[in-house]
Amino acid sequence: MLLKLATKSLLQRRVSVSLTVMMIAVSVFVLLSVETIRTQAKESFSKTVSGVDLIVGARTGQLNLLLYSVFYIGQASNNVSWQSYQQIAESPNVAWTIPISLGDSHRGYRVLGTTTDLFSFFHYGKKKTLEFSQGHAFNGLYDAVIGADIAKKLGYQIGTNIFLSHGVATRSFSNHKDKPFTISGILKPTGTPIDKTVYVGLQAISAIHVDWKNGVKLPGRHTEINNDMLRPQSITAFMVGLKSKLSTFSVQRQVNTFSQEALMAILPGATLVQLWQMLGNVEQVLLLISVLVLAGALLGMSNMLLVTIRERQHEMAVLRAVGASPWVILLLIQLEAMLLVSFGIVLAMFMLWGCIQVFRDTLISEYGFFISEQVFNNTIMIDILWILLASFLITMLPAFNAYRHSLHAKLH
Amino acid sequence: MYRYPKSTAAALNIDDWRVKPGEQVFIYGRSGTGKSTLLNLLAGILTTKEGSITILGQALSELSARQRDSFRARHIGMVFQQFNLVPHLSVMENIQLAAYFAGTNDELVQQRCQVLFEGLSLELNLINRRADTLSIGQQQRVAIARALINHPKLLIVDEPTSALDNEAKAGFITMLMSLVKKEQTTLIFVSHDETLMPFFSQQISMADLSVSGVKHVA
Numbered sequence: 001m002l003l004k005l006a007t008k009s010l011l012q013r014r015v016s017v018s019l020t021v022m023m024i025a026v027s028v029f030v031l032l033s034v035e036t037i038r039t040q041a042k043e044s045f046s047k048t049v050s051g052v053d054l055i056v057g058a059r060t061g062q063l064n065l066l067l068y069s070v071f072y073i074g075q076a077s078n079n080v081s082w083q084s085y086q087q088i089a090e091s092p093n094v095a096w097t098i099p100i101s102l103g104d105s106h107r108g109y110r111v112l113g114t115t116t117d118l119f120s121f122f123h124y125g126k127k128k129t130l131e132f133s134q135g136h137a138f139n140g141l142y143d144a145v146i147g148a149d150i151a152k153k154l155g156y157q158i159g160t161n162i163f164l165s166h167g168v169a170t171r172s173f174s175n176h177k178d179k180p181f182t183i184s185g186i187l188k189p190t191g192t193p194i195d196k197t198v199y200v201g202l203q204a205i206s207a208i209h210v211d212w213k214n215g216v217k218l219p220g221r222h223t224e225i226n227n228d229m230l231r232p233q234s235i236t237a238f239m240v241g242l243k244s245k246l247s248t249f250s251v252q253r254q255v256n257t258f259s260q261e262a263l264m265a266i267l268p269g270a271t272l273v274q275l276w277q278m279l280g281n282v283e284q285v286l287l288l289i290s291v292l293v294l295a296g297a298l299l300g301m302s303n304m305l306l307v308t309i310r311e312r313q314h315e316m317a318v319l320r321a322v323g324a325s326p327w328v329i330l331l332l333i334q335l336e337a338m339l340l341v342s343f344g345i346v347l348a349m350f351m352l353w354g355c356i357q358v359f360r361d362t363l364i365s366e367y368g369f370f371i372s373e374q375v376f377n378n379t380i381m382i383d384i385l386w387i388l389l390a391s392f393l394i395t396m397l398p399a400f401n402a403y404r405h406s407l408h409a410k411l412h
Numbered sequence: 413m414y415r416y417p418k419s420t421a422a423a424l425n426i427d428d429w430r431v432k433p434g435e436q437v438f439i440y441g442r443s444g445t446g447k448s449t450l451l452n453l454l455a456g457i458l459t460t461k462e463g464s465i466t467i468l469g470q471a472l473s474e475l476s477a478r479q480r481d482s483f484r485a486r487h488i489g490m491v492f493q494q495f496n497l498v499p500h501l502s503v504m505e506n507i508q509l510a511a512y513f514a515g516t517n518d519e520l521v522q523q524r525c526q527v528l529f530e531g532l533s534l535e536l537n538l539i540n541r542r543a544d545t546l547s548i549g550q551q552q553r554v555a556i557a558r559a560l561i562n563h564p565k566l567l568i569v570d571e572p573t574s575a576l577d578n579e580a581k582a583g584f585i586t587m588l589m590s591l592v593k594k595e596q597t598t599l600i601f602v603s604h605d606e607t608l609m610p611f612f613s614q615q616i617s618m619a620d621l622s623v624s625g626v627k628h629v630a
Contacts, residue, residue: 318495
């Protein structure tokens with residue numbers, strides 16, 4: 001009965017009520033978005049790489065190397081020559097290496113040139129290796145392995161032919177049309193940027209760039225490919241697994257003081273921590289702003305309810321006359337506030353869900369930031385409980401005002 | 413005796429007054445003589461500072477505020493000058509509201525509605541209309557139905573005809589009187605309109621009721 005009363009009373013004030021709901025929805029949306037990005041960014045970034053002891057690339061900032069080699073954010077300042085790579089890979093402390101060659105794409109998805117060592121040594125999440133849902137690693141020169149999401153989104157299967165594009169734009173004008181690739185394997189979903197990546201052999205990367213110079217195809221040239229040409233000149237970066245963790249710093253020093261080339265080695269875990277520390281303040285500020293926005297919205301709602309209580313003296317008097325205690329009046333105002341806030345929250349969740357559906361792909365391909373489709377995790381649910389509690393407390397203001405009014409109001 | 417908060421003068425001071433069950437009492441007097449205060453005291457919204465009020469054998473001062481509210485819901489029907497209904501609820505919902513606080517079950521409400529609507533010459537098809545779409549006369553009659561839905565022993569009515577024209581007034585009061593007689597409800601009717609006096613079994617003026625001149629500091 002009270003719920004019906006609250007609902008009807010809100011419907012009676014449709015315009016101001018819907019504006020209030022919008023206000024709450026927008027502010028809750030802001031808060032939940034910040035929370036989602038905050039929690040999922042950490043999870044996503046930490047999940048993307050595990051079990052890699054060192055990442056080696058051309059000398060640049062630590063963060064820059066981590067971001068472009070693992071998350072595909074930003075650009076490499078320089079490449080690593082094949083000779084240097086070989087030399088470090090063969091040093092006694094190194095157990096395995098995974099070379100990475102970036103710079104091409106397929107319909108907006110990153111293409112990563114590597115070796116089949118990727119499938120044996122690379123780990124993500126909690127030390128999980130890559131597994132195939134269909135097919136196998138690349139054997140032939142023009143074989144490609146694709147992530148689960150690409151297969152799903154583009155409807156690719158084993159045996160489908162694809163073209164790679166030069167550069168990373170979604171619509172590239174310079175396609176490697178003359179060298180079609182055949183899909184040899186599809187990976188199982190990992191919940192990391194891997195799902196959105198095309199893997200090919202290093203030789204394939206060399207092969208498609210024969211007859212190319214400075215990022216453009218030389219017109220009219222069509223050279224027959226021989227083994228000599230397939231030997232990679234350089235790679236973007238490489239990941240290193242060590243035989244013993246104890247040698248981490250000595251290998252790092254060895255790389256950093258490498259005489260032939262200006263190289264740098266980073267510890268991915270330590271660099272991630274550095275990244276969080278840097279983002280920590282920004283995160284706090286964002287959270288603070290969104291909490292303040294929410295507080296503003298709740299105070300606005302409180303004010304709206306307070307104003308209407310003045311207009312609703314007669315209604316309150318009628319309720320008192322039929323036997324409602326002042327507590328019922330208080331409850332009624334609380335109920336109205338809870339309805340408003342709940343409705344706002346539901347709307348905000350729809351907005352968040354919608355935004356994630358729309359921007360998910362962009363976030364993964366542009367920033368290597370993987371938002372899981374399961375948006376409404378524990379953190380978000382706890383936030384919602386806090387929001388409800390906060391609105392309950394703020395609504396005590398108008399609710400108690402109504403209580404006092406109805407306690408002393410005479411009936412006439 | 414009742415005194416308003418922040419006021420040193422007693423607003424109302426009644427020595428001793430009794431009403432027998434089933435009587436129809438007409439209380440008249442000019443504004444400012446404490447009629448409204450008396451009704452609020454009887455309804456248990458206000459409480460006496462000194463002395464006591466006993467309704468249906470129950471001393472109101474012995475009840476907590478919450479118990480008084482519940483007592484009012486179950487045993488007392490109230491009708492005011494106007495604004496008796498929640499405007500955005502339907503007629504039926506307004507009546508159900510009163511039944512809800514008294515704990516009357518839905519089936520009984522349906523039955524009572526039929527009887528009361530007939531007695532008040534209200535068409536049953538009004539029941540799903542929004543209260544604020546009814547005429548003032550209809551609203552006042554719905555208010556009576558609402559007040560009587562829980563079969564109260566006491567009906568308190570405050571100037572219910574002030575917004576009605578003379579013809580409607582006579583019709584309204586006749587209907588009310590026949591209904592309370594049938595229901596055997598005690599009626600306390602407050603008005604400044606002395607032309608209504610002949611309809612009632614007992615008449616009393618506020619001036620006679622209230623002990624005059626007792627306006628000293630308590």
